[in-house]
Amino acid sequence: MTDAGISWTDERVELLKKLWTDGLSASQIATELGNVTRNAVIGKVHRLGLSGRAKDKAAAEQRPRKAARAPSAPVAIPPQNRTNVIMAPVPRAPVIHVEPMLPAGDDLAIPVSERVTIMELRESMCRWPMGDPTKAEFRFCGAHSITGLPYCDHHARVAYQPVADRKRERKFARG
DNA sequence: CCCTGATTCGC
DNA sequence: GCGAATCAGG
Numbered sequence: 475m476t477d478a479g480i481s482w483t484d485e486r487v488e489l490l491k492k493l494w495t496d497g498l499s500a501s502q503i504a505t506e507l508g509n510v511t512r513n514a515v516i517g518k519v520h521r522l523g524l525s526g527r528a529k530d531k532a533a534a535e536q537r538p539r540k541a542a543r544a545p546s547a548p549v550a551i552p553p554q555n556r557t558n559v560i561m562a563p564v565p566r567a568p569v570i571h572v573e574p575m576l577p578a579g580d581d582l583a584i585p586v587s588e589r590v591t592i593m594e595l596r597e598s599m600c601r602w603p604m605g606d607p608t609k610a611e612f613r614f615c616g617a618h619s620i621t622g623l624p625y626c627d628h629h630a631r632v633a634y635q636p637v638a639d640r641k642r643e644r645k646f647a648r649g
Numbered sequence: 650c651c652c653t654g655a656t657t658c659g660c
Numbered sequence: 661g662c663g664a665a666t667c668a669g670g
Contacts, residue, residue: 481662516663
């Protein structure tokens with residue numbers, strides 16, 4: 475096929491109209507359509523003359539972001555759970571096999587981060603998987619990640635746990 | 650900093 | 661017509 479770029483086919487325009495009318499943001503629509511930037515979407519929206527949509531009760535534009543949060547129990551994630559998240563982004567570096575170890579204190583230290591969906595996940599957020607990836611409730615940690623790493627402070631330690639540390643921690647946990 | 654849509658303008 | 665760059669704003 476000589477035409478490399480998928481442009482505005484009828485279907486794509488239809489979907490664009492629908493999503494835009496539904497109140498999705500340009501970037502969200504761009505992601506949904508794929509192969510286009512939010513600028514492209516905005517440009518098209520204007521050309522189609524459907525800018526300035528009916529912004530009802532603040533539909534789905536600016537998301538809450540402040541309100542949502544786990545209200546109760548600090549849901550400690552048992553280390554064993556990591557067994558069923560193999561397909562999630564795996565750290566390539568000094569990953570140590572996780573066995574039934576890790577002192578409870580560590581897990582309780584997890585501040586119930588603001589778990590996020592893949593859509594809400596941003597570059598600066600911890601990508602530590604939480605839960606079953608095959609389930610709809612699957613989330614990522616979402617806490618602020620350390621510059622240069624895909625994980626927050628806490629999860630970076632768990633993920634990149636050096637052998638030496640591991641041994642030491644064990645001792646530590648014991649006593 | 651994160652994000653939003655609006656506009657401009659070279660292609 | 662298209663969309664990156666830019667602008668203006670939250």
